[in-house]
Amino acid sequence: MTIQMVTTAWRCLFSHHLIRSFTHWLPGVVCAYVHGDHSQQILCNAILRERMSCGVPPRSCDCFVALPPGSDGEHVIFGKNSDRPRDEVQEVVYYPAAAHEPGSKVECTYISIEQAESTHAVILSRPAWLWGAEMGANEHGVCIGNEAVWTKVPVEEGEALLGMDLVRLGLERGYTAKEALDVIAGLVERHGQGGNCREEATPFSYHNTFLLADRAEAWVLETAGRVWAAQRVTAGVKNISNQLTIGQEISTEHPELRSLARAEGWWSGEGGFSFSEVYAPVNPPARMEAAKLRYCGGKELLSKHDGSVSLGTMLEILRDKASGICMDSGGFRTTASMASILPRDPTLPCVHFFTATPDPSRSVFKPFLFVDQMTSVPQVVSPRFGADDPVKKLPRFQSTVDRRHELYRAHQNALETMDSEPGRGLELHQTMRDLERQGIDDIAEMLKGGVAVDAEEVADLFFDCVDTEIKFYQSL
DSSP: OBHHHHHHHHHHTTSHHHHTTOOOOOOOSOOOOOOOOHHHHHHHHHHHHHHHHHOOOOOOOEEEEEETTSSSSSEEEEEEEEEEETTOOEEEEEEOOEEOOTTOEEEOSSOEEEOOSEEOOEEEEEETTSSSOSEEEETTSOEEEEEEEOOSSOOOSSOOBOHHHHHHHHHHHOSSHHHHHHHHHHHHHHHOBOSOOSSSSSOOOOEEEEEEEOSSOEEEEEEETTEEEEEEEOSEEEEEOSSOOOOSOOSEEOTTHHHHHHHTTSOOSOSOOOHHHHHSOSSOOHHHHHHHHHHHHHHHHHHHTTTOOOHHHHHHHHTOSTTSSSOEETTEEEEEEEEEEEESSTTSOOEEEEOOSSOGGGSOOEEEOOOSSOOOOGGGSOOOOGGGOTTTSSSSSSSOOOOOOHHHHHHHHHHHHHHHOHHHHHHHHHHHHHHHHHHHHHHHHHHTTOSBOOHHHHHHHHHHHHHHHHHHHHTO
16 A cells, blocks of 8 residues: 555545445554643532633634653544634645845744754744744654743733744754754844734734644643743653643753742742743633643643553544543634654654644645645645735734635535534534544555555645645535
C-alpha cells in the first residue's frame, strides 16, 4: 500500500455503497497514562458538578498532549481546539524553510522585529487576518498551541507581539520544543505582549500560555507580562485551558520572576513558590474563571480514558460538547482544530491533522506530512487584501472583509444541509467521518511500516484530501 492509495480511497468514498461499508473505527495507536493528583481530581469533580447545576457556558481554548510510557506505541500525541469569535475564519498555510539576510526584519501582526538568519518549514492554522498562528507544527516535529490568560501583571498598552505571533516565531526558529520555548521566552522579554487579539475595533488583549511538544518531551510555558515560568513534561498527559497551571513544579523561569513578586508584595519570599498562586489575578475575568470548567472537563476526559488515550480518543475529546471543549456559546465557538502524531522513532514521519473549518464534531481532520516541494492548497487559504486590509489601515478594524476560503464556504453549505435536513444530515455526517477514518487508518498502517512513504505522493496528500472534501460538499 502507498500514500497514493490513501487519496484514492478518499475519492472512492463518493460511492454510497462504499461509504456504507466502512463501519469500524481505527484502533488506538497511542495511549497515555494520566498522572492525577487525588485532591485536584476531587476539586475538578466538584467544579464539573457545579457546571452541570448552574449551566455556565465555558469559553476558552484547550491544548492536550499525551506522551509514553502510557502509549501502546512510542508516539507523542498533541491536540488543540482553537476557540475564537464564531464568525472568524481560520486558514491553514504552509511556509517552506528559508534563509534570510543578516540584519533583516520580519513584519509580524503589528510590529516588525529582527529576523532569524534561517527559518524552519511550518504548517499553521491561524485566524486569516493576522500573521501568526493559533497552532501549528514545523518540519522537525515541534507542535505549539497557545491560550489566553490574565495575571496580576497588567496587560501592556500599545501594540507588541501577539501570543499567536509567538507561536509562529517559536515554530520557525525552534528545532526542539525547548528551543522553541527559549525563542518565545526571549521575545517576550525583549518585545512584550500586546495589541488587539481579535478583528474588532473594541480592544481585547491578554497574556499567553503555551503548550509545546516534540518527539521526546513537552513543555508548558506560562507568561505574566514579560516574566514567565515553564514546566517540563516527560510522561503521561497534560492539558491547559486559559488559566495558570504551574504550581511549584517549575523547571525553568525568568530570572526576575520571584524578585518581581516580592517587590509587588505578592510573595513574602518565604516557603514554597507557586507560580499560579502568586501570579493569578485576585479578581479574574469571567472568561478565565469559566476556563476552570474546561480544564477540569479535559482532565476528566483524560482520566476516563486512563491507559487508553489514543489518536481516536484525542479526536473524541476535541469533539466533546458535553464538557464544553467543542463549544459554541456567547459569540465564541471552536473555529478550527488540530491533532498530531509524533513518533519517537526519527525514521518515521510526524503526521499532523487539520480541519480548517469550525466545529470539529462536524468537520474532517485531514492529514499533512512535511516533504520538500509541497503542493500548495489554495482552497484553505483566505483572500488577501493588501494595503486595503482593515488590519493594515490606521485606525485598524474600521471595516470588515469576507475572509472565507473555498473549503470554509463549502463546509458552511454542508452544515446548513445537516441542520435543515436531519435525515440527510445524518448520512452526510457519517460520510464525513468515513472520509476521515480511511485517512487515519492508512496513516496508522504507514506508521507501523505497512505503507511506503513516497515524497511526491505525500506532497499532494493534504491537497487531495481538501479537494476531495470540497467536491463531496459540492455534490450535495
